[in-house]
Amino acid sequence: MVKRSERMPIFIDRRMDQYPTCWNRAKLTGLVEEAAKRRIKCYFVGSREDVLTYADELQREPSSLVLFLASNEEPSNLLSEYVGLPLSPIVFAHHIHNMLEDEFSYVMSDLAGAMREAVGLLKARGCRHLALFAVDFKSNHDICRVESFKRIYGTEEPLVFDLGNGLVDCISELVSCRDRIDGLICINDFCALPLMRVLDRLDPDWNAKMLMLGFSDTTLAALHKPALTSVSLNYEDGGRAVVRLHRMLAKHEDMAHLHFIMKSSLLLRDTTEAAFPPGMRFSEMTPVSDAEIFRLICTRKHFMMLENLLNYADTVTLRLMLGLMDGKTADSISKELFISKDGLLYHLRKLKSAFGMENAKEIAAFLCTWINRDALESYIH
Amino acid sequence: MVKRSERMPIFIDRRMDQYPTCWNRAKLTGLVEEAAKRRIKCYFVGSREDVLTYADELQREPSSLVLFLASNEEPSNLLSEYVGLPLSPIVFAHHIHNMLEDEFSYVMSDLAGAMREAVGLLKARGCRHLALFAVDFKSNHDICRVESFKRIYGTEEPLVFDLGNGLVDCISELVSCRDRIDGLICINDFCALPLMRVLDRLDPDWNAKMLMLGFSDTTLAALHKPALTSVSLNYEDGGRAVVRLHRMLAKHEDMAHLHFIMKSSLLLRDTTEAAFPPGMRFSEMTPVSDAEIFRLICTRKHFMMLENLLNYADTVTLRLMLGLMDGKTADSISKELFISKDGLLYHLRKLKSAFGMENAKEIAAFLCTWINRDALESYIH
Numbered sequence: 001m002v003k004r005s006e007r008m009p010i011f012i013d014r015r016m017d018q019y020p021t022c023w024n025r026a027k028l029t030g031l032v033e034e035a036a037k038r039r040i041k042c043y044f045v046g047s048r049e050d051v052l053t054y055a056d057e058l059q060r061e062p063s064s065l066v067l068f069l070a071s072n073e074e075p076s077n078l079l080s081e082y083v084g085l086p087l088s089p090i091v092f093a094h095h096i097h098n099m100l101e102d103e104f105s106y107v108m109s110d111l112a113g114a115m116r117e118a119v120g121l122l123k124a125r126g127c128r129h130l131a132l133f134a135v136d137f138k139s140n141h142d143i144c145r146v147e148s149f150k151r152i153y154g155t156e157e158p159l160v161f162d163l164g165n166g167l168v169d170c171i172s173e174l175v176s177c178r179d180r181i182d183g184l185i186c187i188n189d190f191c192a193l194p195l196m197r198v199l200d201r202l203d204p205d206w207n208a209k210m211l212m213l214g215f216s217d218t219t220l221a222a223l224h225k226p227a228l229t230s231v232s233l234n235y236e237d238g239g240r241a242v243v244r245l246h247r248m249l250a251k252h253e254d255m256a257h258l259h260f261i262m263k264s265s266l267l268l269r270d271t272t273e274a275a276f277p278p279g280m281r282f283s284e285m286t287p288v289s290d291a292e293i294f295r296l297i298c299t300r301k302h303f304m305m306l307e308n309l310l311n312y313a314d315t316v317t318l319r320l321m322l323g324l325m326d327g328k329t330a331d332s333i334s335k336e337l338f339i340s341k342d343g344l345l346y347h348l349r350k351l352k353s354a355f356g357m358e359n360a361k362e363i364a365a366f367l368c369t370w371i372n373r374d375a376l377e378s379y380i381h
Numbered sequence: 382m383v384k385r386s387e388r389m390p391i392f393i394d395r396r397m398d399q400y401p402t403c404w405n406r407a408k409l410t411g412l413v414e415e416a417a418k419r420r421i422k423c424y425f426v427g428s429r430e431d432v433l434t435y436a437d438e439l440q441r442e443p444s445s446l447v448l449f450l451a452s453n454e455e456p457s458n459l460l461s462e463y464v465g466l467p468l469s470p471i472v473f474a475h476h477i478h479n480m481l482e483d484e485f486s487y488v489m490s491d492l493a494g495a496m497r498e499a500v501g502l503l504k505a506r507g508c509r510h511l512a513l514f515a516v517d518f519k520s521n522h523d524i525c526r527v528e529s530f531k532r533i534y535g536t537e538e539p540l541v542f543d544l545g546n547g548l549v550d551c552i553s554e555l556v557s558c559r560d561r562i563d564g565l566i567c568i569n570d571f572c573a574l575p576l577m578r579v580l581d582r583l584d585p586d587w588n589a590k591m592l593m594l595g596f597s598d599t600t601l602a603a604l605h606k607p608a609l610t611s612v613s614l615n616y617e618d619g620g621r622a623v624v625r626l627h628r629m630l631a632k633h634e635d636m637a638h639l640h641f642i643m644k645s646s647l648l649l650r651d652t653t654e655a656a657f658p659p660g661m662r663f664s665e666m667t668p669v670s671d672a673e674i675f676r677l678i679c680t681r682k683h684f685m686m687l688e689n690l691l692n693y694a695d696t697v698t699l700r701l702m703l704g705l706m707d708g709k710t711a712d713s714i715s716k717e718l719f720i721s722k723d724g725l726l727y728h729l730r731k732l733k734s735a736f737g738m739e740n741a742k743e744i745a746a747f748l749c750t751w752i753n754r755d756a757l758e759s760y761i762h
Contacts, residue, residue, distance in 0.1 A: 096477060102476075102477075102493060102642070103493050103494065103497075106640075110637040110638070112484050113484065113637050116484075234635060237635040240635075241635070241636070244633075252625075253644070254615060254618040254621075254622070254643055254644055255622070255641060255642065255643060255644060256491040256494050256642045256643060256644040256645070257491070257640075257642040258639070258640065258641060258642065259487075259638075259639065259640035259642075260636060260639060261636065261637045261638040261639065261640075262635055262636060262637060263634070263635055263636060263637040264637070
């Protein structure tokens with residue numbers, strides 16, 4: 001018998017739409033799916049007034065309020081809107097924000113465990129000179145990663161590349177680095193992919209010399225060639241865990257708050273294939289200018305949009321993307337997909353507006369830069 | 382159907398015996414009782430070798446290792462003994478030790494919630510000038526309490542009395558304080574009781590002028606006259622929660638670690654009875670010397686032993702204590718309890734050795750100082 005209180009609705013702070021990242025979408029997907037399975041209602045709210053619409057339900061029993069937090073945001077800022085309402089906050093975050101003001105529940109990713117997986121894999125593959133790439137020292141969770149990296153890699157001052165002046169600078173700095181590097185941990189997949197473009201230009205065989213992986217598994221990382229090994233923080237599981245946490249708080253009256261720290265998992269792909277990589281000494285290579293780096297990686301700003309499309313777009317859109325990569329015309333794609341040309345053009349217009357691009361050719365070039373055609377085809381099937 | 386893995390034994394680090402506090406005993410009691418109910422075995426271990434005795438069971442599946450932590454101890458120190466064994470640590474603590482090295486599970490008390498209860502009660506009773514008494518600034522969890530107190534009480538620099546030079550000094554400092562204080566939060570019951578002795582000496586009516594409460598509910602606080610209001614951190618529930626945590630980690634493979642933060646609860650007693658206390662201005666009273674304070678409170682060193690006896694001693698011992706308080710002879714007590722005189726003398730010798738006291742009279746005086754006779758009598762029944 002499920003107690004009625006476990007069926008209390010979950011309130012979700014919809015101001016998370018400010019950060020429409022693929023990661024927040026994954027969390028939300030897991031949360032909403034699991035809630036549906038348990039027949040728990042989810043209400044999206046953005047203000048105190050929104051919550052008060054459900055005052056009748058709340059008067060019966062207190063409930064949970066789910067908050068999505070950007071790295072440096074204080075939970076108390078988001079919570080101020082809801083002060084005094086009978087809602088216990090459940091915060092999605094990478095780490096606890098303040099040990100002394102710990103008055104909410106958390107669903108967190110296991111940053112330290114993820115780093116342990118990453119360092120462990122690279123060491124097992126024979127890497128001896130690891131570096132951490134593209135750290136934003138203004139972000140608390142990047143700082144957590146740096147600290148974990150130092151502790152787990154066990155080197156006093158390991159190489160850490162600062163993202164402070166932007167990705168072009170950060171790649172330039174790495175590429176001008178005299179040190180031999182044989183294993184690189186990238187702070188996230190979206191920083192790793194542009195670097196791979198530059199490495200392709202410097203040395204087509206780089207993948208046999210230096211291993212690389214990213215954090216926070218993306219579909220893009222899987223569809224790139226070479227496919228990027230990534231440590232998944234399992235955000236969908238995290239979303240599902242929110243529902244578990246909500247039910248536990250209802251069921252166990254002796255508990256004030258709970259923190260769930262979700263396990264990470266490694267997704268092994270091409271970029272960690274080689275065993276005993278000799279390492280790259282970038283300074284021995286023909287230099288690349290900042291301008292060239294910029295040209296190679298300039299379309300990266302569309303990654304988040306592309307990732308969201310890969311995960312959430314309908315099949316027509318995905319097959320349209322594949323057709324464009326194959327250089328096909330709208331006519332032939334519409335015939336293949338058994339839809340009207342008008343229907344297809346509607347999807348194409350939506351794609352153009354999503355990427356803010358002028359024409360199909362530009363979209364095709366962007367997709368061909370970052371995605372492997374065959375990988376996309378198998379992904380669709 | 383309970384999965385077999387949830388029946389894996391729980392390993393308990395027995396080095397906690399270094400701190401045989403009533404609080405650790407309460408946690409352990411809850412843990413062991415709940416494990417028995419769930420038919421989960423508990424093994425006490427103190428070293429790597431001890432654990433390896435159970436290698437067969439551990440080879441089948443990983444299990445949990447429970448650690449009791451003193452306030453400033455690093456979990457990693459205690460864990461070094463067990464490195465590499467398939468045991469996931471569950472740490473009893475008041476707060477997370479290091480946000481960046483967070484690779485264990487925790488069962489914690491809700492220090493912030495407890496402070497919120499304490500401040501809320503005193504304010505509701507009409508107190509306007511709160512102070513925090515007997516803070517050990519060398520202890521991390523006392524520092525957490527000071528921070529919570531400042532944040533929740535909402536005053537920039539509230540009065541906080543430092544335990545740094547010992548309790549006699551700390552009481553002297555409070556007693557020489559010119560400020561009017563109408564509500565006092567004591568860091569724990571064992572600091573509150575001695576202060577009450579001094580207040581009794583200064584002004585028999587103090588309890589109508591100043592409210593007081595302690596943290597970490599003890600039986601002694603309940604048996605004292607006036608009985609001390611205390612915020613219970615519910616350590617026994619925490620012990621039971623360890624078993625819940627152990628089972629969840631076995632059941633949910635997507636979880637790396639869990640933190641349970643246990644709810645606090647207020648135990649209302651005599652010292653917070655009065656509404657709108659006028660406050661005490663200590664400086665207007667006849668001064669008491671440090672020597673007199675020392676004399677009044679010198680037997681406090683036996684509190685922990687007394688508390689453990691009150692909670693865990695057999696009925697004969699408790700009735701013997703009551704008989705001594707009533708000034709009865711060993712002869713008459715043994716008759717009342719229907720045991721041989723030798724049997725009674727055996728219990729009396731154990732009591733003397735527990736308190737390190739020479740004779741029955743000394744024990745009786747000690748008990749009469751700190752416990753109310755009638756309260757003890759109803760406690761026994």
